[in-house]
Amino acid sequence: MSDENMKKKLKIGLVGLGVVGKSVYEILLNQKEIFQEKIPVELELVAVSSRSRKNFVDEKKVKFVADPLDLVLDKEIDIIIEVVGNIANIQELWVEALKNGKKIITANKALFATKGFEMAKLAQENDSHIAFEASCAAAIPIVKMFKEAFAANKIKTFCGILNGTSNYILTKMKNEKIDFSVALKQAQEAGYAESDPVFDVEGIDTAHKLTILAAIASSTKPQFDNVYVEGITKITIDDINFADEFGYKIKLLGIYKNDGEALIQVVYPAFVSKDSRIASVDDSFNAVFTQGSNCGDSFVVGRGAGGFETASAIIADLIDMACKRYSYEFGVKVENLKTAKIKKIQERKGKYFLRVSFDKNSKKDMILSNEFLEKIAAQQSYFYEKNDRIFCGIITDKIVEEDFLTAFQELVGVDDRHFIRVEEI
């Protein structure tokens, strides 16, 4: 590693002092001995900006800047670490930072998934750079794995548990036999879910991460608007019990497939075999399974959230910058990013779990007629009675989603119906 042409000191501005920001601050100020010898320059945190001054304790060492825009325009600063999260005016900050030749390190998946192409273009035009390892699965270095470690591979498939909050809730529901709303409340009390949990439980956060990783995996433009997204809010304790009965667990997955013609990029809760590695990933852990054309199968588990866990990824990006280890944001130059064709969810061919319930006096064989069961290619079924109602769970064989849905929606005599896709990983 050549030391020449390196600046003696890289000056850093930190925007955001939440859980992650405070951890970044702590590492940069008090844990430098871990990494100082790994880099050929000094790193110095010179300024911090935060909505509130109350988290800021150490003004003798680092200056406080009330307006983050002032921090971004500070000529002294080389690198901006942005850990504010999904807030509207962050894009403006990024634009100003990049236009002023500053590099950005971020954990902001929402902005990067939706505006990543424009931002990467701006970075490239200004000979700057955006690093975002922390945005995708915090302490799991999946961005680095896709961009660097697996660079000599066509990534054929990846499938991830990318949202710790949802995984925590699903684990609680299963282990404690409680409903979604109860589990959500417990997750909020334990600090695993935010007061407004929509992004997490509706699958949007997973979709942001999937969008970014899919773009890197395929060297194509990120297409957040073309991700099929379904969250976990409709999962009931009955679904969890049926899954258990059939030998499955329910996990919220982000799934990517590339057959060379078109991409699948979807987010939904799915039945996964209890024996699969991905099923063993519980609580707030994240995980990614990948199939590469040369490296074969890979599986990685780690902490997908948390202050120091996320800061670990941010400081890794910073160390990469200090060592001049760069890669193009989406793996290739922006002008080389193609627009992928995205497969529609209706074209999915796979297995399905369906759950229906009806009054116990209804004629079961009339409702779930042989004709219907044949249409959906039913393979296994399980019934039980609860509160004068019959609950029926069925697992189908592989069938095209459109055909399944047609049959499923035409079903008469049931008051309550729900389906969940089955994934073989």
Add this chain to the structure above:
Amino acid sequence: MSDENMKKKLKIGLVGLGVVGKSVYEILLNQKEIFQEKIPVELELVAVSSRSRKNFVDEKKVKFVADPLDLVLDKEIDIIIEVVGNIANIQELWVEALKNGKKIITANKALFATKGFEMAKLAQENDSHIAFEASCAAAIPIVKMFKEAFAANKIKTFCGILNGTSNYILTKMKNEKIDFSVALKQAQEAGYAESDPVFDVEGIDTAHKLTILAAIASSTKPQFDNVYVEGITKITIDDINFADEFGYKIKLLGIYKNDGEALIQVVYPAFVSKDSRIASVDDSFNAVFTQGSNCGDSFVVGRGAGGFETASAIIADLIDMACKRYSYEFGVKVENLKTAKIKKIQERKGKYFLRVSFDKNSKKDMILSNEFLEKIAAQQSYFYEKNDRIFCGIITDKIVEEDFLTAFQELVGVDDRHFIRVEEI
């Protein structure tokens, strides 16, 4: 990523055309479209050297050089890919390559574990570089994870299944209830073990990889001679059965711990709980569990051997070089590598499994006296009779190895004794 000061073309020489070499050759010649846009230069394989010309099919495109030393001294070549393996005169090749300013990419764990410090020093003195991702767990990017992704962490513990051959044999023994020698033979027939399997089954290969990873994890000099090494050749089908009975599986592990004072670096077969992630890693797969001070727990599974799987890591190193993404060989400059204090295996405090057998007419309570059972802190025991002999398995509580061994060796009246350490991961 700045393109300035980059050479337009990087010229590569490949030494070795075995399984890995042929895969590297194939990727460089026929799969360039996967990675060409990810790098700002052209990569060109210009020369190949191999013991035998018979694997070399394509002399129109790439020149064949009989003597690898001639290839290394070729002024045209920038990067040497060395995939010959553990052969005596390879060190001389490396020295000549480095002295002539060439960079090295290698899968040679034996040479790097034993001479890595000297070689890294030589590389540094010559402003050159050695990349060795493929050496440690092939397609698992554990070197990159330790050096880059987890750079902002003290690595407190790591524990790996780092030898696919041993893992394949242990899996066969368990699943098919066969003895070591039979499983080894099957592994050789299936191409998973070499005709001389000593390095694999005696734990030496695992120790090489552990040495390299331990040095990076602790920023200290590699100390291969100070690794405690025990292989799997003494594991019997009785051990496998007892493990199963007690809720464990047997895995050959490389274990590293750093308490800030001294390092533990040991290789031995161990009982691991059936429910642990590491126990689920079967066949020829490798895996590494890591605990970092900021990133928390991480676990990665992947292909630890195979032609294209290993070549995937080699080409990743090559792409890093083409993008000028460098790190110091052991994470920090060689002059900053300290010499770690290494803990002796006798100081280990942990649980043990012991197996003894004796004639069925012996007095069991005399041999396994209460005094003995107390000394070894016995917790669970299990007996069975086979061929007029009594087989006894015992799991102990945590006890210092030296104390355990003293009691174990003083035991009289048993014809056959063996012990295996129990690891809680």
